[in-house]
Amino acid sequence: MSLKYAVLAALLEGEASGYELSKVFDVSLANFWPATPQQLYRELERLAQDGLIEARVVQQERRPNKRMFTLTEAGRADLRGFAAEPPRRPTAIRDELLIKIQAMDGGDARVTRGLIEERMSWARGKLARYERVRERLVDGRTEEEYLRTADRVGPYLTLMAGIAFEEENVRWCHRVLAVLDRRVPLG
Amino acid sequence: MSLKYAVLAALLEGEASGYELSKVFDVSLANFWPATPQQLYRELERLAQDGLIEARVVQQERRPNKRMFTLTEAGRADLRGFAAEPPRRPTAIRDELLIKIQAMDGGDARVTRGLIEERMSWARGKLARYERVRERLVDGRTEEEYLRTADRVGPYLTLMAGIAFEEENVRWCHRVLAVLDRRVPLG
DNA sequence: GGCACCTACTCAAGAAATTGAATATGAGGT
DNA sequence: ACCTCATATTCAATTTCTTGAGTAGGTGCC
Numbered sequence: 015m016s017l018k019y020a021v022l023a024a025l026l027e028g029e030a031s032g033y034e035l036s037k038v039f040d041v042s043l044a045n046f047w048p049a050t051p052q053q054l055y056r057e058l059e060r061l062a063q064d065g066l067i068e069a070r071v072v073q074q075e076r077r078p079n080k081r082m083f084t085l086t087e088a089g090r091a092d093l094r095g096f097a098a099e100p101p102r103r104p105t106a107i108r109d110e111l112l113i114k115i116q117a118m119d120g121g122d123a124r125v126t127r128g129l130i131e132e133r134m135s136w137a138r139g140k141l142a143r144y145e146r147v148r149e150r151l152v153d154g155r156t157e158e159e160y161l162r163t164a165d166r167v168g169p170y171l172t173l174m175a176g177i178a179f180e181e182e183n184v185r186w187c188h189r190v191l192a193v194l195d196r197r198v199p200l201g
Numbered sequence: 202m203s204l205k206y207a208v209l210a211a212l213l214e215g216e217a218s219g220y221e222l223s224k225v226f227d228v229s230l231a232n233f234w235p236a237t238p239q240q241l242y243r244e245l246e247r248l249a250q251d252g253l254i255e256a257r258v259v260q261q262e263r264r265p266n267k268r269m270f271t272l273t274e275a276g277r278a279d280l281r282g283f284a285a286e287p288p289r290r291p292t293a294i295r296d297e298l299l300i301k302i303q304a305m306d307g308g309d310a311r312v313t314r315g316l317i318e319e320r321m322s323w324a325r326g327k328l329a330r331y332e333r334v335r336e337r338l339v340d341g342r343t344e345e346e347y348l349r350t351a352d353r354v355g356p357y358l359t360l361m362a363g364i365a366f367e368e369e370n371v372r373w374c375h376r377v378l379a380v381l382d383r384r385v386p387l388g
Numbered sequence: 389g390g391c392a393c394c395t396a397c398t399c400a401a402g403a404a405a406t407t408g409a410a411t412a413t414g415a416g417g418t
Numbered sequence: 419a420c421c422t423c424a425t426a427t428t429c430a431a432t433t434t435c436t437t438g439a440g441t442a443g444g445t446g447c448c
Contacts, residue, residue: 016297017404023304033426046299053405055427056368074233076414078426097304098312100319101297107366108295110203110288112233112359117284119353125285161301166306171380172299175226179294182369186362193348193358204434220396240435241395263444265396 015102018066020047021057022085024094025067026166031080032058041147045176059085066092093140100162115190123198127191134187144177204287205253207234208244209272209280212254218267220244228334229356232363245270253279253323302377310385314378321374324367331364 020043024035035058036051043049051177058081066089069081085093117125151170152160161167174191183186206229211222222245223238230236235294236244245268248254253276256268272280298320305313338357339347 016295016300019304020300023300026304031426032429037239043300043303046294046296048293049294050406051427052407052429056344056404077424078412080426093304094308097301099301099306100316101301103295103297104323105294105296105298106235107233107292108203108235108290109233109292110284110361111292112205113207113210113230114284114288115362116230116288116359117206117213117280118355118358121281121284123429129287136291162383167380167384168303168305171305171377173246174376175302176298178369179366182365186365189361190358193354195353196349218396223396237436238397239437240397243434261396264394280401294424 016047017053018061019096020049020053021054021061022066022096024133025083025089026093027087027169029082029084031072031082033080034081034201044120045174061089065067065089122185123194127194130190130194131189134184137179137187141177141180141184142191144180148173148177178179204236204240204244205278206283208241208248209276212270212272212276213280214356216269216271217268218259222270228330229360232366233359236317236366237270246287248276251278261288271340293304310381314381315335317377317381321371324370324374328367331360331367335360337384365380 019037021035022074024030024038024043027038030038032051032055038047039054046078050069058067062083066086067083068086069083072080072082075078111129114129115126148170151173155163160170172195207226208222211225211230213216217225219238219242221237222241226236226241227233230324245254245256250272252273252304254270255273256270259269262265269351274291278372298316302313335357339361347357352358
């Protein structure tokens, strides 16, 4: 049900094809509502049938044709309605690494260390990418100026949530490493 | 696939029935691998068939009988193997509220405020519950002492992740409220 | 006395997600 | 010449998840 609104929200940025959406999703929406390309194509089909988005086929010469989708007024209205309702489900996190950490005792601490280090460097990579998105958004303005004057601040606030999450992730990894070291010194 | 290991990890705490597991999942595992009772019962069936857990029926007088499940040695070994592998999928977060925030511009800022306040008080409630779990775990010891000496620290470290996540959540909510106020002062 | 909630599950229909492959073409590198 | 990657989807099989209901007695509260 929510994928529907995630797609509509993505289209607030403007017209896009399924393929483009699947890219956009990867860098922004995926941070709080992941979806595979297949899911997106299916959802776009449905939304078009329900009149919440409009499709037009763009003929291309040296590429496969593509269908570009735009929000309709009905789509905007539906999204506004959704945005004003309280969420139906609480936040859900699925993190395989945490299952592994839950079960780590009795295993090889050095292997666990490796997993944590991998996670940490992945989180740092993500932070770097977020930072670039942030810079493109504020576009030279100070944050304060941006937040007071920009048309839309929603995308910035969700980006902040993503950044905070990954920063916290890095701190947690440090902490786990410290605990592991105290218990089984690598000396 | 991971639900399997989440269940095995939960059984590291000792024998449990499906019903008990569904309670345990609610307070601890659900924080990084949510599952409904139906999912759990199905998974337990499968794990028992595969010989990773053992079931025994406990006759009860004034209650329906229950089946208690224990890890087998094969189950422990499988779990150890899993815990040493790198995760197959990155962390996935699904947060309806963030979709709403992404799409909030053009809507009623007071309504959005309400949603954020709801989220904040929910996060505080969760923090309070986490704190109680933490106290039961450390059981009078200092954190330092606990971390050096306890048999298992995995559950504590995942609890720390949950606490950090919710604290971050609260901070983010404050921030969003500040931004909303600056843009549309409530006077 | 009645009602709601707790224990302890099981069943089944339908919706959704996952996965892998298929299609067709072009661009860029070695 | 060949290989891989990018564009831009679609299809289909399988698995998984979600939802609601059903069963059946017990406990606690007003």
